[in-house]
Amino acid sequence: MKVLITGSNGLLGQHLIPLFSKDSRYEVIATGRGANRLPNQDGYLYEPANLRDSSSVNQLLQKHQPDIVIHAAAMTQVDDCERNKDACWDCNVNATRYLLQAAEKSKSFFIFLSTDFVFDGLQGPYSEEDAVNPISYYGATKVAAERLVQNSHLSWSIVRTVLVYGIAADPKRSNIITWVKTNLEQGKKLKVVDDQWRTPTLVQDLAAGCKLVADKKATGIYHISGSETLTPYQMAVQTAGYFQLNPQLLEKVDAKTFTQPAKRPAKTGFVISKAVQELGYQPHSFEEGLQIVAKEI
Ligand SMILES: NC(=O)C1=CN([C@@H]2O[C@H](COP(=O)(O)OP(=O)(O)OC[C@H]3O[C@@H](n4cnc5c(N)ncnc54)[C@H](OP(=O)(O)O)[C@@H]3O)[C@@H](O)[C@H]2O)C=CC1
Numbered sequence: 001m002k003v004l005i006t007g008s009n010g011l012l013g014q015h016l017i018p019l020f021s022k023d024s025r026y027e028v029i030a031t032g033r034g035a036n037r038l039p040n041q042d043g044y045l046y047e048p049a050n051l052r053d054s055s056s057v058n059q060l061l062q063k064h065q066p067d068i069v070i071h072a073a074a075m076t077q078v079d080d081c082e083r084n085k086d087a088c089w090d091c092n093v094n095a096t097r098y099l100l101q102a103a104e105k106s107k108s109f110f111i112f113l114s115t116d117f118v119f120d121g122l123q124g125p126y127s128e129e130d131a132v133n134p135i136s137y138y139g140a141t142k143v144a145a146e147r148l149v150q151n152s153h154l155s156w157s158i159v160r161t162v163l164v165y166g167i168a169a170d171p172k173r174s175n176i177i178t179w180v181k182t183n184l185e186q187g188k189k190l191k192v193v194d195d196q197w198r199t200p201t202l203v204q205d206l207a208a209g210c211k212l213v214a215d216k217k218a219t220g221i222y223h224i225s226g227s228e229t230l231t232p233y234q235m236a237v238q239t240a241g242y243f244q245l246n247p248q249l250l251e252k253v254d255a256k257t258f259t260q261p262a263k264r265p266a267k268t269g270f271v272i273s274k275a276v277q278e279l280g281y282q283p284h285s286f287e288e289g290l291q292i293v294a295k296e297i
Pocket residue numbers: 006007008009010011012013032033034049050051052071072073074075076077091095113114115116160161162163164165172173
């Protein structure tokens with residue numbers, strides 16, 4: 001079975017590619033912007049493509065005729081999305097439209113990666129049936145892309161996730177563990193919010209969840225995240241403890257003390273029982289996640 005994975009240079013992509021490549025049932029086509037940044041470049045094909053270019057997208061899918069498309073690429077810096085709305089719409093919505101149009105010709109099963117930021121954060125944790133109401137531009141583009149997926153003539157799945165952490169080679173964005181570890185090691189103080197709630201997700205768990213969806217060609221929306229609800233401050237304290245770093249450098253603050261361009265939802269987090277029951281999804285605890293991340297550093 002041919003699986004085409006977008007965003008292969010990203011945090012999730014870098015974990016999806018080896019996971020699918022080691023399963024002999026799959027032939028993997030990885031696609032990213034520019035050069036391949038994965039440390040291991042064997043066992044799959046890499047095709048550079050800018051997904052904002054509809055003809056590149058068309059050619060790519062026409063050439064490979066994938067059975068499954070996993071669309072993980074996106075503009076993910078939430079504040080950049082708020083500042084550069086046209087670029088964000090182009091990356092997150094138009095690129096998804098081009099992929100869907102091309103995938104309709106190859107009749108691919110389409111898996112779209114989405115986010116807890118589709119919700120307003122007033123009534124988390126959220127299940128798949130809850131109504132979306134984004135409060136950031138990034139969230140709004142993900143809702144618009146979800147609608148395109150849902151209205152397509154394809155068989156589809158939307159995998160939503162929350163605050164993903166883990167290790168990637170040459171990453172373009174940090175995540176809670178690497179951010180806390182790097183700063184505390186340098187003796188720097190950090191202000192960390194204690195009035196936002198998330199169910200943080202180990203990237204390996206998210207990749208495994210996507211693979212369960214692909215293996216079963218499970219259709220519909222799936223919430224795939226960790227199972228523990230924590231604030232970023234609690235995550236930071238646990239990270240400091242695990243790496244034996246000074247927790248005194250962490251200052252507990254309210255989100256209102258930040259002046260970020262994009263609003264963040266206060267309480268998200270996911271109810272994951274659908275994924276557990278229907279897919280057999282079993283995430284690690286945050287403490288286990290720290291151990292796994294530590295081994296990879
Ligand atoms: N990280 C998180 O906390 C969360 C992520 N998600 C979603 O999960 C998915 C994967 O996220 P993650 O791996 O963490 O994100 P990353 O930002 O690490 O990866 C996204 C990838 O998309 C690529 N990309 C962006 N624009 C284009 C384009 N025009 N053409 C080709 N490639 C492009 C980027 O390329 P380049 O590397 O060159 O910039 C990058 O490699 C995304 O859809 C995201 O919205 C959802 C919830 C939480």
